[in-house]
Amino acid sequence: MSENLSTSVQYLKSVGPKRAEAFSKIGINTIKDLLFYFPSKYLDRSNILNCIKIVQYVRNGYQGEVTIIGEVINKELIHYGKKNIFKVRMKDSTGIFECVWFQGIKYFTEIFNEGDYFAISAKPVLTKYGNLQFVHPDFDRISKNESLEFLHTGKIIPFYRVPKELREKNLGDFSLRKIIHQAVEKFSDLVEETLPQYILKEKKILPLNEAIKNIHFPSDNDSLTAAKRRLKFEELFYFECLVALRKSLVESKKKNYKIIVKPEPIKKFLNSLPFQLTKAQLKVLHEIRKDLESSKPMNRLLQGDVGSGKTIVALIAMLIVVTNGYQAILMAPTEILADQHFKNISRLIKDLNIKVSLLIGGQKKYEREKILKEIKNGDAQIIIGTHALIEENVDFHKVGLVVIDEQHRFGVIQRSELIKKGINPDVLIMTATPIPRTLSLTLYGDLDVSTIDEMPANRKPIKTVLRGESKLPEIYKFIQAKAKEGYQTFLVYPLIEDSEKMELKAAETYYNSLKETHLKDLRLALIHGRMKWQEKEKIMLDFAAKKYDVLVSTTVIEVGIDIPDANIIVINDAFRFGLSQLHQLRGRVGRSDKQAYCILVTKDEFITNSNMLNINFEYLSPAQIEKSKTIIRLNSMVRCNNGFELSEIDLKLRGPGDIFGTKQSGLPDLKYSDISEDVDILYDAKEIAFNIIKEDPKLNLEKNFIIKKVLKENYHNNLLLSQIA
Ligand code: ADP
Ligand code: MG
Numbered sequence: 001m002s003e004n005l006s007t008s009v010q011y012l013k014s015v016g017p018k019r020a021e022a023f024s025k026i027g028i029n030t031i032k033d034l035l036f037y038f039p040s041k042y043l044d045r046s047n048i049l050n051c052i053k054i055v056q057y058v059r060n061g062y063q064g065e066v067t068i069i070g071e072v073i074n075k076e077l078i079h080y081g082k083k084n085i086f087k088v089r090m091k092d093s094t095g096i097f098e099c100v101w102f103q104g105i106k107y108f109t110e111i112f113n114e115g116d117y118f119a120i121s122a123k124p125v126l127t128k129y130g131n132l133q134f135v136h137p138d139f140d141r142i143s144k145n146e147s148l149e150f151l152h153t154g155k156i157i158p159f160y161r162v163p164k165e166l167r168e169k170n171l172g173d174f175s176l177r178k179i180i181h182q183a184v185e186k187f188s189d190l191v192e193e194t195l196p197q198y199i200l201k202e203k204k205i206l207p208l209n210e211a212i213k214n215i216h217f218p219s220d221n222d223s224l225t226a227a228k229r230r231l232k233f234e235e236l237f238y239f240e241c242l243v244a245l246r247k248s249l250v251e252s253k254k255k256n257y258k259i260i261v262k263p264e265p266i267k268k269f270l271n272s273l274p275f276q277l278t279k280a281q282l283k284v285l286h287e288i289r290k291d292l293e294s295s296k297p298m299n300r301l302l303q304g305d306v307g308s309g310k311t312i313v314a315l316i317a318m319l320i321v322v323t324n325g326y327q328a329i330l331m332a333p334t335e336i337l338a339d340q341h342f343k344n345i346s347r348l349i350k351d352l353n354i355k356v357s358l359l360i361g362g363q364k365k366y367e368r369e370k371i372l373k374e375i376k377n378g379d380a381q382i383i384i385g386t387h388a389l390i391e392e393n394v395d396f397h398k399v400g401l402v403v404i405d406e407q408h409r410f411g412v413i414q415r416s417e418l419i420k421k422g423i424n425p426d427v428l429i430m431t432a433t434p435i436p437r438t439l440s441l442t443l444y445g446d447l448d449v450s451t452i453d454e455m456p457a458n459r460k461p462i463k464t465v466l467r468g469e470s471k472l473p474e475i476y477k478f479i480q481a482k483a484k485e486g487y488q489t490f491l492v493y494p495l496i497e498d499s500e501k502m503e504l505k506a507a508e509t510y511y512n513s514l515k516e517t518h519l520k521d522l523r524l525a526l527i528h529g530r531m532k533w534q535e536k537e538k539i540m541l542d543f544a545a546k547k548y549d550v551l552v553s554t555t556v557i558e559v560g561i562d563i564p565d566a567n568i569i570v571i572n573d574a575f576r577f578g579l580s581q582l583h584q585l586r587g588r589v590g591r592s593d594k595q596a597y598c599i600l601v602t603k604d605e606f607i608t609n610s611n612m613l614n615i616n617f618e619y620l621s622p623a624q625i626e627k628s629k630t631i632i633r634l635n636s637m638v639r640c641n642n643g644f645e646l647s648e649i650d651l652k653l654r655g656p657g658d659i660f661g662t663k664q665s666g667l668p669d670l671k672y673s674d675i676s677e678d679v680d681i682l683y684d685a686k687e688i689a690f691n692i693i694k695e696d697p698k699l700n701l702e703k704n705f706i707i708k709k710v711l712k713e714n715y716h717n718n719l720l721l722s723q724i725a
Helices: 016-025 031-035 051-059 105-111 144-153 173-190 197-203 208-216 221-252 263-272 279-293 310-322 335-348 365-377 415-420 437-443 469-484 500-516 533-544 579-586 622-639 643-654 656-660 679-695 702-714 719-724
Strands: 041-044 066-080 083-092 095-101 117-122 124-126 132-135 138-142 156-159 299-304 327-332 356-359 382-386 399-405 426-431 448-452 463-468 488-492 524-527 550-553 566-571 597-602
Touching (some): 031 173, 051 066, 051 095, 051 124, 051 132, 066 095, 066 105, 066 144, 083 105, 117 132, 117 144, 197 679, 208 221, 221 299, 263 310, 279 299, 279 426, 279 448, 299 310, 310 335, 310 399, 310 426, 335 356, 463 469, 463 622, 469 597, 566 579, 579 597, 579 622, 597 622
Parallel strands (some): 095 132, 299 426, 299 448, 327 382, 356 382, 566 597
Antiparallel strands (some): 041 156, 066 083, 083 095, 117 138
């Protein structure tokens, strides 16, 4: 039979039906599937050291991992009292070294046999007899030939994950490598190109079949890099195509209403404010105004650090819409915030004769029905609530603007939800978590972005300090002294192990004991996530009215709450929080012209002065990595007050998946690229994708057929595409 890419792997040499079945269990059915089973790592001669070098390294105090290739000389099982030790002695051309195991001995005894070659990776140690030793090293088996060829030609050896399904059928590292080699030699040229030629040329990108050859069996590092670049580019390019298509779809639908800015009421409102808008606020307001007046619906992200004054900007946008006879909706992430927005906005526009309505859970039935009626008949002009506002069966009269106070919660707004309701309004999303640029390109790639990059002038930078737990008594004294000057304090305890019960316990326990001991002269209140919003609201209002000096809380105060006289925040167990969360928490203070303080309290072991930001994680153990990341996070908070800078650091430390969660966030599921690292490729891919969709929104030009085809075939399950189709 003539074999092609869709032929079963069964027909490859040394596969056969049984092994084909094993392949099938790990999702590899056809030859094409096998071609796309890429190595999980590579062995590259430039990374290999020999015995002599390694011993020198260790003597010089080197702490990292090394890789060495050796041949097994012998192995022995040593009984040491009750303990067993398995020791393998190996050699390379410069000397002898040993590998030892204390656990899983039976397994390792079977693997290591005299005359076998292995690449060994681990942190080297010198025993008291001066022997070079590796404890529980990583190892990869290679053949003698590979080892020789490798040393002489400088080739790169690929290593594939060999899942147990394959091992059970006697497929190990060598045999898999051989089978894949065979497939690549014979079939990779049949793989069809998935990017248009003109892009390959313009961006000097490898054709797909060459990339496949090079990703499996690269002749050198450059060709491996080129192959990776090709795969990353393609992945990011198609992702950005979807983003661009969605943007173009939103823009293709015209609004069915017209907004004209009426300056008088806006001027009157601005004059009633006790402050002037900052330049940055005026700039973004201008951008929003242009969107509102345009016939295309606005799709804009308003980002600005905590306290930069986003609410006022959104409110002015709402006033513009309302004075044109349309309703404006403001959605907050929690009921307590919706309630706070309602109170603030009602107060700010009390002279404008505009009806503001609040719809949230926990309202009395008759009250709720009254509000629903106002919303439906149009009496309600500004409507404030949680996300439930658009999810539930609320009928609106004429919506012109939806503002989403997304705070730090990411999640792409389901515009389709709105369109289903028969409205295609202007949408403004506010976020307080500054998003690293790469992420805003992906997460919010279809939005226009306005940034408030300046704080109101009266703000003093918050003083942030890092203190060990042993300093707590002094911190309590500080809180007491400052209370005499009218300062109020947030005392935050983190969520422990994701359990609300435990979280509550921590805060509650401290509340009870502090009340009797260190802070007995002050008035304390407790607030936590399991209270009803009405209870929380009462405590927040009382705190704002200065009935308390100290608010002991779990992280419920994290979002949006605005209390001007609370100017100290103490964050306990600060090491448990992520950077953006710490910055959000800190943003609760420093909202007036008084000096504010943020005190990060943590285990004493995390207190160090060294500047560890330049640490190279490659050479550390996982526990060391965690510790140094924690130290970096905490010290970054002390050093830096700028949310954007912190978000970039956070992205580097944690990677995007960890920050935003995967599925819910709308973050793409990327196989080959890492948006925190592949920034340049991402910019390139985005630029090209957006230009193509701008020129050819339906992908009807012949040169773009291939794009349309790939999108249809490979991305039909994609959330974005399904929203477009
Ligand atoms: P955020 O951007 O975090 O949502 P807010 O909109 O809540 O910030 O604003 C924080 C505080 O700053 C509010 O009390 C608000 O009234 C005040 N504010 C907003 N703009 C200015 C300004 N231009 N000058 C002084 N204070 C301002
Ligand atoms: Mg806000």
